[in-house]
Amino acid sequence: MEKRFLVPAIISVILTAFAFYLALLPLFSGGTELIPIIPGNKASDAIASIIIPFFFMFIMLLLGPVMVPVLIRLHKLIKLRKFEYFVVKIEKKLSGTRILLRAIFPGLLAVNIAMYISFSSSLSSYIYIDPNNVGATIEYAAIIIGVPIASLLVLPLWILQYSGVMCSKKIELYKRPVTPDIESVGQFYVKMLKGYVGISTVVSYTLVLFEIFQTSTSIYYTMLLVFIDPIVIIMIFMLISLVFEMKANNLNLRVNKSLEKLNIETAPKIIKIE
Numbered sequence: 001m002e003k004r005f006l007v008p009a010i011i012s013v014i015l016t017a018f019a020f021y022l023a024l025l026p027l028f029s030g031g032t033e034l035i036p037i038i039p040g041n042k043a044s045d046a047i048a049s050i051i052i053p054f055f056f057m058f059i060m061l062l063l064g065p066v067m068v069p070v071l072i073r074l075h076k077l078i079k080l081r082k083f084e085y086f087v088v089k090i091e092k093k094l095s096g097t098r099i100l101l102r103a104i105f106p107g108l109l110a111v112n113i114a115m116y117i118s119f120s121s122s123l124s125s126y127i128y129i130d131p132n133n134v135g136a137t138i139e140y141a142a143i144i145i146g147v148p149i150a151s152l153l154v155l156p157l158w159i160l161q162y163s164g165v166m167c168s169k170k171i172e173l174y175k176r177p178v179t180p181d182i183e184s185v186g187q188f189y190v191k192m193l194k195g196y197v198g199i200s201t202v203v204s205y206t207l208v209l210f211e212i213f214q215t216s217t218s219i220y221y222t223m224l225l226v227f228i229d230p231i232v233i234i235m236i237f238m239l240i241s242l243v244f245e246m247k248a249n250n251l252n253l254r255v256n257k258s259l260e261k262l263n264i265e266t267a268p269k270i271i272k273i274e
Helices: 003-028 042-078 096-101 104-118 121-127 134-163 185-215 219-261
Strands: 083-087 165-169 182-184
Touching (some): 003 042, 003 096, 003 219, 042 083, 042 134, 042 165, 042 219, 096 219, 104 134, 104 219, 134 185, 134 219, 182 185, 185 219
Antiparallel strands (some): 083 165, 165 182
16 A cells, blocks of 8 residues: 555544444434435434445446546537547646545535535425434435435546546637647536535525524534534545545556547647647
């Protein structure tokens, strides 16, 4: 194991175990059901809430290389096929700290999705046994719905970014003077998604807090869940961030095979603007 993986491995294992503990806490409270949409009793609901997020994260880690060509084709359509594509070598490696911090973005995305689900009384009634408990509803919506969707969107982008796929404007296609335009294909998507998450999170948090003050009988407890929940979800993504970094080279080999089918030369190039 590389030295940079040691601290993230220890931290992610500890925090993942803590997230498991929090997921199992409802077993020690009253009631026989936890998540109405999941068949079974409270015990099976709690176990499912642990399995579902990690199952989807690892599935998307396996399927991510397959989605990279789809993202590139979509990028070509967005850019009106006026760009050519090539690969650059990613020289620097993420530090241990950055591996952990990378989990913040998908974690916030998952919570943001869960917040919007909590606004719908018809949907939230399937997520948690007491839909009036906004904090708990957001927590379980993030775990069983937010994390899978965030994994579907973010993990393929991590793989695309690591592949080093770039594009540059085909200046010869223009009849007017244009400046060179070079960008990372993966970063193109990440910027759009981060822009949405940044604005949407502020809006959704404002709406949730307003709802809490209007309806909750235990504002302190609900506020605690609402603000602790993002941290718990981010803990879940730390482990997959570490696994991805450890497997990145193998995933990149799979991506290269797909790039060759798109007639994108996989031999790294040096960018030079004259």
